[in-house]
Amino acid sequence: VTDLSLLHLDSSANRSDASVTRQLTALFADAWLARHGHSGYRHRDLAADPVPPLDTAYCTLGRRVERRGLVPLADVPALAIDEAEHRAWALTEPLVAELLAADTVLIGAPMYNYSVPAALKAWIDRVTFPGAFLDPVTGDSALRDTRVVVIASRGGTYRADPRHDFQTTYLRSYFDRHGVTDMTVVTAELAVADLVPHLAPYRQLAADSLAAARAEVAELAEFSAVTG
Numbered sequence: 125v126t127d128l129s130l131l132h133l134d135s136s137a138n139r140s141d142a143s144v145t146r147q148l149t150a151l152f153a154d155a156w157l158a159r160h161g162h163s164g165y166r167h168r169d170l171a172a173d174p175v176p177p178l179d180t181a182y183c184t185l186g187r188r189v190e191r192r193g194l195v196p197l198a199d200v201p202a203l204a205i206d207e208a209e210h211r212a213w214a215l216t217e218p219l220v221a222e223l224l225a226a227d228t229v230l231i232g233a234p235m236y237n238y239s240v241p242a243a244l245k246a247w248i249d250r251v252t253f254p255g256a257f258l259d260p261v262t263g264d265s266a267l268r269d270t271r272v273v274v275i276a277s278r279g280g281t282y283r284a285d286p287r288h289d290f291q292t293t294y295l296r297s298y299f300d301r302h303g304v305t306d307m308t309v310v311t312a313e314l315a316v317a318d319l320v321p322h323l324a325p326y327r328q329l330a331a332d333s334l335a336a337a338r339a340e341v342a343e344l345a346e347f348s349a350v351t352g
């Protein structure tokens with residue numbers, strides 16, 4: 125058991141037994157837990173327990189904070205002027221703290237309509253409060269030592285032509301722009317080939333893609349067990 129921490133996020137609306145991303149994130153999490161124990165582990169099911177979408181109070185508080193430049197998170201409550209803003213911060217701060225505390229962030233991210241599920245986007249919008257990831261003194265990213273592992277899956281295939289992939293390209297850009305330097309994306313493609321009759325010819329490719337993703341996740345989890 126170590127003092128390392130893993131924040132595990134799932135965002136598929138499918139039941140675990142039907143969800144490719146949930147099965148793959150569980151594979152990683154189980155290996156991590158076997159090595160590091162439960163004390164640093166936090167699981168958030170963003171589909172079952174959704175993060176509320178942003179409201180006006182979040183924006184007015186955010187704008188007030190932005191106007192001041194770099195504000196330490198501990199000073200934000202003093203800038204809230206009414207009940208709604210305090211409530212907005214009370215919904216936001218624990219999620220930000222959880223993210224900043226994590227050595228590794230594991231994200232299950234299915235493709236929904238070419239992008240990520242709204243449940244995951246709602247979490248992203250909320251944790252990305254102005255200045256939340258910046259050191260208030262140096263302005264450096266507080267996420268520069270955070271390891272991000274994204275487990276992506278989608279019904280179709282986008283590897284050959286990523287023009288319509290706003291899922292993995294979006295997550296790569298988002299974390300890159302916020303200073304994450306250690307990011308791995310594992311992608312299972314053609315995940316609905318077993319289900320959809322006209323994709324039947326792709327069933328072998330789908331099975332190969334899933335097997336490759338499982339092997340990648342197992343290897344990542346192994347690596348993570350050794351290095352943290």
Ligand SMILES: Cc1cc2nc3c(=O)[nH]c(=O)nc-3n(C[C@H](O)[C@H](O)[C@H](O)COP(=O)(O)O)c2cc1C
Pocket residue numbers: 136137138142143144145146233234235236237238239277278279280281315316
């Ligand atoms: C609401 C919804 C929208 C989807 N949109 C797309 C899409 O635009 N492109 C695609 O390739 N697959 C799409 N799919 C298929 C999923 O990406 C695929 O089934 C994936 O494995 C879902 O993740 P899960 O297995 O973890 O639930 C969609 C599925 C759902 C439920």
